[in-house]
Amino acid sequence: MVDVLIRIAGEAGQGVVTAGNTLIGGLSGMGVHLLSTQSYMSRIRGGLNWYDIRVSDRECFAGREQADLLVSFTNTAREVLSGSLIPGGLNLHDGEASDSANMIPLNAAKLAKELTGSTLAANSVAAGAVFSLLGYPSDALCGYLEKLFGQKSRELADANTKCARAGHECIKKAGFWERLHAPLPSGSVIGHIWSGAAALGLGAATAGVKFATAYPMSPSTATFAWLAEHSDQYGILVEQAEDEIAAVNMVCGATYAGVPALTTTSGGGFALMAEGLSLAGMMELPVVAVIAQRPGPATGMPTRTAQQDLQFALRAGHGEFPRAIYAPGTVQQGYQLIRTALQTAHWYQTPALLLTDQFLQDMEKLVPVFPETDKPIDRCLDLDAGAEYQRYRVPATGGVSSRAIPGGKALVVVDSDEHDTAGHLSEDFQARISQQDKRMAKLAAMQAEALPPEYYGPDTAELLLICWGSSYGPVREAVDALNTSGRSAAMLHAAQIWPLTPDAWKLRLSGRRRICCVEGNQTAQFAALLRETGILAQAETLLRYDGMPFTGAEIAERIGP
Amino acid sequence: MSQLLDLKKADTIPAWCPGCGNFPILKAFSGAFAESGLNPEKTVLVSGIGQAAKLPHYLEPPCNIFNGLHGRALPAATGIKCANHELEVIVTSGDGDMYGEGGNHFIHAIRRNIGLKVFVHNNQVYGLTKGQASPTSDEGFVTRIQTHGVMSTPFNPLALAIVEGCSMVARTCTGDPVHLKATMLEALRQKEGFVLVDILQPCVSFNQINTYKWYKERMRPIPPEHDPYDRMKALALAFQWGDSIPTGIIYRSRRPSFESRQPVLRQGSLVTRIKQKTLEQHQ
Numbered sequence: 001m002v003d004v005l006i007r008i009a010g011e012a013g014q015g016v017v018t019a020g021n022t023l024i025g026g027l028s029g030m031g032v033h034l035l036s037t038q039s040y041m042s043r044i045r046g047g048l049n050w051y052d053i054r055v056s057d058r059e060c061f062a063g064r065e066q067a068d069l070l071v072s073f074t075n076t077a078r079e080v081l082s083g084s085l086i087p088g089g090l091n092l093h094d095g096e097a098s099d100s101a102n103m104i105p106l107n108a109a110k111l112a113k114e115l116t117g118s119t120l121a122a123n124s125v126a127a128g129a130v131f132s133l134l135g136y137p138s139d140a141l142c143g144y145l146e147k148l149f150g151q152k153s154r155e156l157a158d159a160n161t162k163c164a165r166a167g168h169e170c171i172k173k174a175g176f177w178e179r180l181h182a183p184l185p186s187g188s189v190i191g192h193i194w195s196g197a198a199a200l201g202l203g204a205a206t207a208g209v210k211f212a213t214a215y216p217m218s219p220s221t222a223t224f225a226w227l228a229e230h231s232d233q234y235g236i237l238v239e240q241a242e243d244e245i246a247a248v249n250m251v252c253g254a255t256y257a258g259v260p261a262l263t264t265t266s267g268g269g270f271a272l273m274a275e276g277l278s279l280a281g282m283m284e285l286p287v288v289a290v291i292a293q294r295p296g297p298a299t300g301m302p303t304r305t306a307q308q309d310l311q312f313a314l315r316a317g318h319g320e321f322p323r324a325i326y327a328p329g330t331v332q333q334g335y336q337l338i339r340t341a342l343q344t345a346h347w348y349q350t351p352a353l354l355l356t357d358q359f360l361q362d363m364e365k366l367v368p369v370f371p372e373t374d375k376p377i378d379r380c381l382d383l384d385a386g387a388e389y390q391r392y393r394v395p396a397t398g399g400v401s402s403r404a405i406p407g408g409k410a411l412v413v414v415d416s417d418e419h420d421t422a423g424h425l426s427e428d429f430q431a432r433i434s435q436q437d438k439r440m441a442k443l444a445a446m447q448a449e450a451l452p453p454e455y456y457g458p459d460t461a462e463l464l465l466i467c468w469g470s471s472y473g474p475v476r477e478a479v480d481a482l483n484t485s486g487r488s489a490a491m492l493h494a495a496q497i498w499p500l501t502p503d504a505w506k507l508r509l510s511g512r513r514r515i516c517c518v519e520g521n522q523t524a525q526f527a528a529l530l531r532e533t534g535i536l537a538q539a540e541t542l543l544r545y546d547g548m549p550f551t552g553a554e555i556a557e558r559i560g561p
Numbered sequence: 562m563s564q565l566l567d568l569k570k571a572d573t574i575p576a577w578c579p580g581c582g583n584f585p586i587l588k589a590f591s592g593a594f595a596e597s598g599l600n601p602e603k604t605v606l607v608s609g610i611g612q613a614a615k616l617p618h619y620l621e622p623p624c625n626i627f628n629g630l631h632g633r634a635l636p637a638a639t640g641i642k643c644a645n646h647e648l649e650v651i652v653t654s655g656d657g658d659m660y661g662e663g664g665n666h667f668i669h670a671i672r673r674n675i676g677l678k679v680f681v682h683n684n685q686v687y688g689l690t691k692g693q694a695s696p697t698s699d700e701g702f703v704t705r706i707q708t709h710g711v712m713s714t715p716f717n718p719l720a721l722a723i724v725e726g727c728s729m730v731a732r733t734c735t736g737d738p739v740h741l742k743a744t745m746l747e748a749l750r751q752k753e754g755f756v757l758v759d760i761l762q763p764c765v766s767f768n769q770i771n772t773y774k775w776y777k778e779r780m781r782p783i784p785p786e787h788d789p790y791d792r793m794k795a796l797a798l799a800f801q802w803g804d805s806i807p808t809g810i811i812y813r814s815r816r817p818s819f820e821s822r823q824p825v826l827r828q829g830s831l832v833t834r835i836k837q838k839t840l841e842q843h844q
């Protein structure tokens with residue numbers, strides 16, 4: 001397996017991500033597998049941020065700790081991160097040439113200035129240099145830059161392709177051509193680069209979301225920003241709310257009026273939404289919230305990752321009402337599951353939540369092309385309801401009443417107070433019990449339809465690693481590493497957290513010698529849920545809560561013999 | 562389970578105290594609504610929680626109703642208006658609901674100048690929770706919580722709305738049913754933007770200071786020569802309180818509404834833009 005990790009590092013504000021985007025964009029034409037992850041500090045200038053790109057001949061699912069090449073924009077970046085290079089790893093830096101065969105000098109800014117009169121295209125110089133180190137011709141990179149800048153201005157496109165070629169030449173001349181053992185360019189891996197955050201946006205837009213509102217909060221904002229950027233294209237009204245309480249209540253209003261809508265936030269903002277979530281449960285509104293997790297409590301670590309809000313998402317909101325919770329494990333699952341969340345919310349007229357995190361939001365991957373055309377979910381509306389309509393008529397089974405929206409012949413009355421079948425406030429005990437029973441009756445059907453866990457690995461594996469959400473990638477890579485080294489391991493991944501399907505789970509649990517729950521939190525929240533639902537009696541746990549994501553190698557090592 | 566008590570008989574409608582200022586508001590609103598010619602099917606009444614917020618349930622003829630959370634009527638109404646701006650969206654709520662719990666939404670909904678008609682039943686007290694101070698209670702107002710009297714300055718909703726360029730700002734009082742209904746009708750007829758009508762409403766159970774008599778003695782209809790488009794003059798009127806309280810339309814602005822400025826709404830309301838087959842039930 002060929003697997004190269006390129007780490008681009010520098011201060012906030014230096015364009016680390018732009019450089020990374022340029023490089024991964026250029027590489028996306030090479031027909032190799034690509035995946036990027038990001039690590040950054042909560043500041044606008046200074047600090048130390050890095051952007052990792054994995055280039056491989058096999059599909060990648062997570063990041064790696066050690067890099068093959070470090071591209072550093074500052075001395076601090078080089079000093080701090082040189083230690084994270086593999087033995088013999090390369091250092092591309094902007095200092096002077098030295099005796100060390102692994103130190104590769106390249107003054108990208110200076111070169112760009114000489115060639116174009118400005119340092120703006122320095123990233124293209126660096127990208128050209130990396131292409132050269134990988135032994136790739138500069139054509140694919142130049143083609144990408146041409147496309148990227150060509151629409152904006154001829155001059156810009158020319159400056160960037162010129163700089164890319166110069167960076168490429170410079171490294172080649174200095175004798176560093178092909179210094180990285182790169183996967184063969186094949187052309188067989190085609191697709192587009194999508195981040196987890198953007199895939200959620202596209203999934204929501206194509207599922208027919210027409211109203212999105214949020215209060216900015218890392219790491220959810222990228223999804224909200226994607227929706228804003230594409231709002232004209234998909235006809236979405238995007239409004240920044242004054243706070244998260246407003247956001248969730250606006251979504252309640254919009255869904256009541258018949259428009260698929262969602263909000264995005266992180267744990268702190270979701271805390272403010274708890275009452276609104278409960279309102280959606282009471283009014284039976286298809287409210288959807290994306291919760292992009294970061295380490296808490298409180299403000300915690302705004303730019304880091306965590307899987308700490310599972311139990312919170314599960315219990316948030318006073319009173320008892322059904323909800324569905326999804327947790328995509330990959331960029332592709334994000335695209336699919338936001339649609340599933342919207343559809344489930346509309347089928348069952350109850351809130352659905354989607355848990356992601358900084359790791360998956362920022363992860364970018366070369367993925368087969370997603371359908372980008374509008375293919376709305378079924379809102380499951382009764383558009384012909386007449387004057388005799390009652391919003392909360394109790395059906396014989398299942399608890400789902402027919403849903404009309406205001407504007408037609410039927411008057412639609414909804415109340416946050418307990419209500420009668422017509423939706424009017426009622427303090428009648430009989431009405432209370434029948435409405436509460438009706439709402440909760442949906443849970444059984446939701447459970448019957450819940451996604452089963454995904455199993456990966458040999459059927460008879462002795463070691464079973466259970467995980468949920470974004471730990472999919474690292475755990476899957478750990479399973480591969482363990483099996484390659486002669487162990488017998490498999491993964492069982494939950495992309496739906498609630499409701500769970502005990503039968504589908506139990507089927508996969510019997511006969512294992514060892515079961516371990518791998519989670520990005522300190523208290524093994526999912527393991528607790530599996531115990532609570534009678535799915536799992538006992539299991540080991542493998543946890544991480546420093547704010548960084550797992551890697552496959554780390555899990556394989558910590559599993560031990 | 563033991564036999565459930567049947568409280569239907571006791572659950573009388575409306576749930577207001579005899580003599581409450583909410584009755585004249587309901588009556589005036591019903592009258593103004595009928596006269597305005599608005600279609601109940603195309604109207605949504607939105608409220609929060611409180612005694613005032615129960616009004617939508619009592620309206621005849623009935624409309625669509627969204628009776629949401631305490632303090633959250635405005636964001637819910639905003640969501641409804643965004644989803645379908647062809648609907649007339651009317652908000653009725655208490656002063657605690659609108660200016661206290663929902664204060665932040667009040668600031669920002671007016672900033673947006675979104676097309677909502679907002680009627681605030683301002684009784685200067687929390688009714689449903691039995692008599693605590695509200696953001697508009699006068700200084701010195703003694704309650705079982707504010708035992709030494711209210712020490713904070715009362716909130717001035719009209720001044721805030723004027724400062725933010727609200728499309729229409731008015732004050733009226735339940736003590737004058739004719740004025741009340743006429744002001745409500747004006748509000749319902751407003752074509753564009755946010756409309757705030759602050760209704761001074763006696764609470765016979767928990768506010769023994771700001772009574773019918775108290776308001777009646779102080780209400781001063783705004784003279785016809787007042788130019789509501791003059792923001793500074795409007796502000797001066799908004800600050801009048803105490804011995805004389807101006808009532809009527811205090812301020813108007815020509816600011817365009819939120820909906821009219823949204824490019825995505827130019828092709829029609831969002832709700833009509835969802836490609837949707839006929840009813841297709843799940844299962």
Ligand SMILES: Cc1ncc(C[n+]2csc(CCOP(=O)(O)OP(=O)(O)O)c2C)c(N)n1
Nearest residue numbers: 610611612613631655656657658687688689
């Ligand atoms: C989140 C929340 N906090 C508190 C309450 C309790 N509560 C209900 S109504 C109300 C205040 C009512 O005052 P106002 O809005 O002025 O209406 P009024 O009853 O006087 O008409 C309060 C505090 C609640 N329902 N929800």
Ligand code: SF4
Nearest residue numbers: 578581612688764765
């Ligand atoms: S408590 Fe006051 S405001 Fe509420 S119904 Fe009674 S009199 Fe009216």
